[in-house]
Amino acid sequence: MLNQYNLKMPKNVFAGPEAMQNLKTIIKDGVAKITIFTGKDILKLGLLNELISIIENNHIEYEILSDIPSEPSYTQAQEVVDKFKALNSDFIIGVGGGSVMDIAKLASVLSTGDYTVKDLLDNPLLAKKQVTSLMIPTTAGTGSEATPNSIVGVPEKNLKVGIVNGELIADHVILDSSMIKNLPKSIAAATGIDALAHAIECFTSKKANPISDTFALEALDLILNNIIEACSNPDALEAKRNMLLGSFYGGVAITCSGTTAVHALSYPLGGKYHIAHGVSNAILLTPVMKFNEPVIKDLLAKAYDRVAKEPNKELTVDEKSKYIIDLLENIVTTLEIPTSLKAFNVPEEDLEGLVEAGMQVQRLLVNNMREVTPEDARKIYLEIM
Numbered sequence: 250m251l252n253q254y255n256l257k258m259p260k261n262v263f264a265g266p267e268a269m270q271n272l273k274t275i276i277k278d279g280v281a282k283i284t285i286f287t288g289k290d291i292l293k294l295g296l297l298n299e300l301i302s303i304i305e306n307n308h309i310e311y312e313i314l315s316d317i318p319s320e321p322s323y324t325q326a327q328e329v330v331d332k333f334k335a336l337n338s339d340f341i342i343g344v345g346g347g348s349v350m351d352i353a354k355l356a357s358v359l360s361t362g363d364y365t366v367k368d369l370l371d372n373p374l375l376a377k378k379q380v381t382s383l384m385i386p387t388t389a390g391t392g393s394e395a396t397p398n399s400i401v402g403v404p405e406k407n408l409k410v411g412i413v414n415g416e417l418i419a420d421h422v423i424l425d426s427s428m429i430k431n432l433p434k435s436i437a438a439a440t441g442i443d444a445l446a447h448a449i450e451c452f453t454s455k456k457a458n459p460i461s462d463t464f465a466l467e468a469l470d471l472i473l474n475n476i477i478e479a480c481s482n483p484d485a486l487e488a489k490r491n492m493l494l495g496s497f498y499g500g501v502a503i504t505c506s507g508t509t510a511v512h513a514l515s516y517p518l519g520g521k522y523h524i525a526h527g528v529s530n531a532i533l534l535t536p537v538m539k540f541n542e543p544v545i546k547d548l549l550a551k552a553y554d555r556v557a558k559e560p561n562k563e564l565t566v567d568e569k570s571k572y573i574i575d576l577l578e579n580i581v582t583t584l585e586i587p588t589s590l591k592a593f594n595v596p597e598e599d600l601e602g603l604v605e606a607g608m609q610v611q612r613l614l615v616n617n618m619r620e621v622t623p624e625d626a627r628k629i630y631l632e633i634m
């Protein structure tokens with residue numbers, strides 16, 4: 250556990266039923282022109298209707314950039330940012346999953362053109378906030394609405410890389426469950442497991458601290474007790490609201506602590522095979538937690554005490570820890586997310602490349618309580634092949 254820790258968060262977070270209506274308050278003072286970043290699916294589903302009618306009723310000019318690709322590479326991110334720069338907006342709204350929000354956040358520090366996305370990959374400290382931003386997540390989720398991270402693909406390294414700087418943190422956030430009401434089950438499941446991974450990794454991270462634990466444990470409680478219902482029942486609005494809160498808290502936990510080997514080993518799966526971020530985390534979640542178990546049992550037992558609805562006081566630390574790992578495994582299976590790379594035709598001869606790429610993600614591997622050697626990474630990848 251760290252001795253010193255620092256909490257950075259968006260200034261203004263609105264949540265709860267009808268939260269979108271708070272947009273009026275956010276934009277009422279001096280916003281001249283808004284750029285809305287979103288994806289084609291989100292636009293088609295009508296998820297922007299309420300937002301646009303509020304903007305129009307306030308007589309504010311706006312443009313929509315709706316061609317943001319899923320899990321963008323840094324060059325794709327730069328293309329969107331270049332379009333944004335030409336629009337001369339003074340307010341950014343990102344409405345989407347992590348892919349959209351990550352680019353909208355990058356745009357908020359890239360409007361003057363003094364440096365590029367590639368420059369930020371080389372030196373994230375260059376980032377300076379230039380345009381005020383509001384993030385509205387439509388998945389629950391990456392927690393990107395809370396974090397100082399923007400993740401982009403770097404094809405030449407077969408990796409996804411995080412650009413991390415507090416300047417990227419959104420100024421405003423709206424968590425409105427109507428945004429995730431009709432999320433298809435497979436997307437709700439994968440993105441929900443991503444949020445779950447953030448919570449459990451941050452809680453068991455070397456960077457964990459009392460502040461991040463508060464958010465990580467609450468996130469775990471909300472997600473473990475709502476994920477199945479939220480993914481399976483479109484009308485389970487309370488479960489969905491809890492998932493949105495849980496994923497936001499997971500993002501706060503990332504900011505204050507850090508994810509570990511699940512996310513580290515997952516980056517090459519996204520970078521090389523374009524497996525969705527939540528799915529690659531789901532595949533790795535149980536194997537990595539089992540690998541870590543010898544050194545995180547006490548923490549998993551604490552998690553059990555917090556999340557179990559009818560805790561069994563007779564259980565030993567070992568039994569509580571096993572309960573949590575079994576629960577993670579059951580959730581992934583129940584939600585019918587792939588549990589191995591077989592579904593993605595990854596050939597066994599790629600194993601060494603995966604090990605090499607995974608071991609490059611030292612930014613996160615150093616947070617893992619149990620040291621991960623190349624031999625350990627090889628065993629974990631082999632297990633999921």
Ligand SMILES: NC(=O)c1ccc[n+]([C@@H]2O[C@H](COP(=O)([O-])OP(=O)(O)OC[C@H]3O[C@@H](n4cnc5c(N)ncnc54)[C@H](O)[C@@H]3O)[C@@H](O)[C@H]2O)c1
Pocket residue numbers: 288289290291294296319320321345346347348349351387388390391392393396397398399400401409428429430431432433436440443503526527
């Ligand atoms: N910045 C961070 O802190 C952070 C954390 C974790 C992951 N990420 C990054 O976020 C990206 C993944 O984001 P994601 O998992 O949210 O997925 P996503 O944004 O890529 O969206 C996945 C799919 O869901 C669709 N979609 C989104 N919302 C929808 C809705 N409400 N209804 C119907 N369809 C909808 C999208 O159009 C897309 O096809 C990755 O690039 C990942 O690396 C960032």
Ligand SMILES: [Zn+2]
Pocket residue numbers: 391443444447512526530
């Ligand atoms: Zn993640």
